[in-house]
Amino acid sequence: MASLKKNFIYQTGYQVLATALPLITTPYINRVLGAEQLGTYTYAANIANYFTIFAMLGFNNYGSKMIAATKHNENELAHTFSSIRKLQRLMATVVVAIYLLFVSLCIPENKPLYFIESLWIINCFIDINWFFWGLEKVKLTVTRNLIIKLITLSGIFIFVKTRKDILIYAFILVIGTILSDLYLVSQVKKYIKGTRTTFYEMIIHIKPCITLFIPVVAMSIYQQMDKTMLGLLSTYEQVGYYSSADKIVNIPLGIITGLGTVSLPRIVSLISEKKIMEYKKVVEKSISLVMFMCSAIAFGILAVSQEFVPLFFGSEFLPCVSLISFLAFVIFFKAISTVIVNQILIPNDNERYYIISVFVGAFINLILNYSLIRKFDAVGAVYATLISELIVCFVQIFVCFKYLNVLKMLGKNFQYIILGVLMYASVRGVAEHITNISLFKRNVIEILVGGAFFSGACLVYWTVKRDDTFYPIVITVLNKIKWKES
Known part of the structure; x- marks a missing residue:
């Protein structure tokens, strides 16, 4: 339990600092690029992100889970890491090729921007964060991420000066992540020795990875499809408004959801060791912590949004005030869902319930976005997100009654x-x-x-x-x- 607390302190400390950095760069970028250019970048980044999801094939959750389960056996750990890593490299290579073909044939404008965004997919070839999360080496990943973020921040202020610098901005963001992940690759040899794995050892991971990959795809539909559909059904300017409001909500949300990422390996260990009472206490405390933090952040954002938006984004982004007022409540639903997924469903090998809840939300989000964006632009996307996140959260609360009464825990808080x-x-x-x-x-x-x-x-x-x-x-x-x- 001590290491879990320490890991959460590291993660929370990092998220607080990571939250402070966008609070510095966002006002600058919004004023330099403007709503339309910001929307153009966001739309291109979303398209690339769909391919990135396919390239990662659920490796983050599955890899972390498998590493946590095998970390006490050096030989088994080495084989598990090597086989998952080979499968990851194969998927990344295939998806990069498909993306480049897609951009060449299907994207009529802003192609240089889309080619820069391909670096996010190429980075999937080297991204092994899941390995260190599984080992609970949070301090290593946190320190490395912080250094890279500081370098990225400096690069933005030095090189992004006008609305024409959108390509430079896109490159700075992705190159920081690539350098960060390359550093982690250099650290792997400290924890495992090189080993050979067979083709069979690699392909046996495909089915469980796909099991976790399917909800990730569905999740992206109702978490990112709103921006994509805004770009298709409305304007890049509306995408800029929505993405700015969404950023204000998601910046502090990272602090809360970090709890789920940090606690997953420990939860898996407690369940495998049959320490059920200790496991329940961890979940109960997580719910209490989440409700405390969500209430402070959500109502805090709601309370200051009228004065904060014109100060933070500039008068051009005043439409964000009404968007933020509704999106603030999404913090509750996303945070509670993170605890349920990472501490109840996935550790108990019930990813299928996770999949069901996400598909329900994705379907509802898709329908609502199509009908509401046409009438209300960015406000319609906000309504769709709020309703779908609420439904997903309630579905997940219902399906996990078999293990824990989350509704009762929420009531106590x-x-x-x-x-x-x-x-x-x-x-x-x-x-x-x-x-x-x-x-x-x-x-x-x-x-x-x-x-x-x-x-x-x-x-x-x-x-x-x-x-x-x-x-x-x-x-x-x-x-x-x-x-x-x-």
Whole structure:
């Protein structure tokens, strides 16, 4: 359990820093590129991402799971890694060839941008993050990612100066990831020795990979198809508005969903060792943590969006305010779904339920996007995303009743939603009385008021109720403070 806590601290610390970096680059990029160019890039990146999903064939979840299951046997670990790696290289090679043919024959404009985006697919040939997640070597991946992100940030400010620099921007983003993954490849020899695997040892991974690949494909439909369909049914400008609003929601969401990525290997170990009670406690604490963080972030975003958008994106992106107001609630559904998938369904070998829920959401999202985007543009895409994510979440809660009553766990943490609503009311109340100062000062005051109110209210609740998840942390921190003072 200690290593799980340490890994989550590393991951959370990294996600906080990773969150801060886009908060620096996004205002700059949105102003330099503008809504239309930003939408052009987002649309091209989405197309390339569909091919990337096929190239990875579910290796991230499956590879992490298999490495976690074999890490205590050096020989078995080496064979597992080598066979999965060969299959990954084969898939990446095939998909890169198909993508280049697709761009050459089917893309009438912006071809240089699409060819640069092919580097994301080529990177699938070397991406072995799943190996280190399976070994729970979170510190290694976090340190490496942070360094590369800092280099990428510097490159954006140095080389991206005008709206014509969209190709440079696209290249900087992808080359950072490639360098990051190349570093991980150089570290593999520290953990396993070279080994030969047969063709049969490679192909036996195809079926389980496809099992996890199918929901990933369906997942991309309702997580990314909205931007693709906006580009087809509306304008690149609307794509720019939607992608900017979506970014504001997904930046902090990475902090929350990082819990699922970090905990998967440990959950698999607990289940294999029949430590069911310990397993249930981990899930319960994960739900509590997710509800606490989601309430703070979602209602916080909702509370400051009116003043934050014009300050952060510029006046050109004012339509994002209404989009963010609805998308903020997607944070709850995505975070809860991440816990269910990574801590209940996948570890218990019930990926089929995951697949069912995702296909239900993908189908609904596709239908809603087609009908709503035509009428409401980006707002229609937001409605479609919100409804489909809600349905997926409820389907997953229902199918995992066999293992754990997630609905009951969520009910026990409903107080965080109440505190979030009260925080929202307090921030908006303050906002009405500070309209005569600059946008920057208003944002700072609103964030400080919201943060102070929510954290203070939670501390009171944890202390009064002796909360199992957070109260021990509070006591530990207070004891350390007292010890230092003495």
